[in-house]
Amino acid sequence: MLQRIHRPGILSLALGLPAASLFPSSGLAQAAARVMAEEPLALQYRPTLEPLRRQVVALMAQRGVTCAPEQVFLTAGGQQGMSLLTRLLLDPGGTVLLEDRVYSGFQQVLDPFQPKRLTVPTHPETGIDVDAVQALLERGERPALLYTMSDGHNPLGVSMPLKSRERLVALAREHRLPIIEDDAYGLLQYEPHTLPALRGLEDRWVYYVGSFSKVLAPALRVGWVVVPEAMVGRLATVKEASDIDTTTFAQRVVLAFLESGGLPAHLEQLRAGYRERRDTMLSALERHLAPRGAKWTKPACGMFVWVEFPSSVDTTALLGRALEEVQVAFLPGQAFSVAGGRSASHGLRLNFSHAEPAVIEEAVARLGQVLARS
Ligand SMILES: Cc1ncc(COP(=O)(O)O)c(C=O)c1O
Secondary structure (H helix, E strand, C coil), rough: CHHHHCCCCCEECCCCCCHHHHHHHHHHHHHHHHHHHHHCCCCCCCCCCCHHHHHHHHHHHCCCCCCCCEEEEEEECCHHHHHHHHHHHHHCCCEEEEECCCCHHHHHHHHHHHHHHEEEEEEECCCCCHHHHHHHHCCCCCCCCEEECCCCCCCHHHHHHHHHHHHHHHHHHHHHEEEEEEECCCEEECCCCCCCCCHHCCCCCCEEEEEECCCCHHHHCCCCECHHHHHHHHHHHHHHHCCCCHHHHHHHHHHHHHHCCCCHHHHHHHHHHHHHHHHHHHHHHHHHHHHHHCCCCCCCEEEEEEEECCCCCHHHHHHHHHHHHHHCCCCCCHEEEHHHEEEECCCCEEEEECCCHHHHHHHHHHHHHHCEEE
16 A cells, blocks of 8 residues: 555655755755864764754753753654663563554554553544543553653644643653653644643653654754653663764754754744645645545644544545545554554544645545545
C-alpha cells in the first residue's frame, strides 16, 4: 500500500510532512555560510553545543516549561530522543503503557524490546483517558513508561485539556511512572490560548522530547530532550555508542539561525500558513464528507485532522478504492492501532500541512465522490 501512496499523480494527505514552500531556506543558507566562514572547527568532531542548549531553554518557555541548559540533551531529531530514552527506561520484555491510537514511529522504537503493550482509550476530543490510566495503575500494573502527546496529537490532532494534564502528572508522581512526552508539534499552535506541556507541570517524571523538524526542516535532524540532569550523562553514553556526536554541523546551523533572530517571524508565517490549510480542510470536510456521516474535531495544534465514519466504513478498504478510483491517499486508522488492534478501523488521518490549499480541497472532494459511490 505504501508504494501506491507514493505513486506519481497521487494527491496525498497521507504523511506528516511540512510544506516545502515554507522552509526558511534562505535564512538557513545564510546561517550555514556564516558557520563555515566563522567557525574553523565547524566540521570537526565536537562535544555538545552549549549555546544551543541555552536557546532551547528559551524556546521551552513558549511551552510553559522552565528548565536549565544542564537538563537539555541534543539529539538527531525527536525520533532519536524517544529511542534513547526508551533504551534507558525499558528492559527487553518489559511493559509499556500506550494510547490505543499511537504514532507508529514510537511503536517502531518499541519493537526490538518486544514489550507487553498495555493500552488505554484515547478520544479525539479529550485525548488520553486518564481514568483508565489511573485504574490500570491502581490494579497494580507497573509499566516502565507511558508514551503520550499533550498537544497536536499524532494521529488524533487533539490537545489535552488542562485537567487531564494535571491529573496525569499527579498520577506519574504518585506511581513513579516515567512519561515520555512527545512534543514534535507543540510549537505549531493555531489558537491564542495554549496550555503548558506536561513537562511544565512536572519536572521529575516527565521526559520531554522536542524537535526542529516541524518548525525548521526535518532534514536538519536536530531535536532535544529535557530530562533531570542526572540522566544527561547516561543519554550521552548511549548516543555516543550508536552515532558518536551527530548532528553537530546541523546544530551549528540551527544555532546561527536562532541567533540571527529569525525564528519568531518564521514561526508566525508557519502558523498562519498551516492555519489557512487547516481551515481549508475543515470547510472541505463540511461540504464533502459531512453528508457521508463523517465526524471530526478542529485541531488547535499540529498537522492532522482525524476523521471518523460510521462503523460500517472500513478505512483500509476505503484507501484502496481512493487510490484506484480517484488517486487520493491518506493514512487509515489501522496504521495507528497498537499491535494489530482494530479499534481505529473506521477512522482515518488527514495531513493538512503539506499540500497546497487547492490540492486539499480537491483531494477531500474526491474522497467524497468515492464515499458517495459506496
Ligand atoms: C509524533 C511524532 N513524533 C516524532 C516524530 C519524529 O520527528 P523527528 O523528525 O524530530 O525525528 C514525528 C515525525 O513525523 C512524529 O509525527
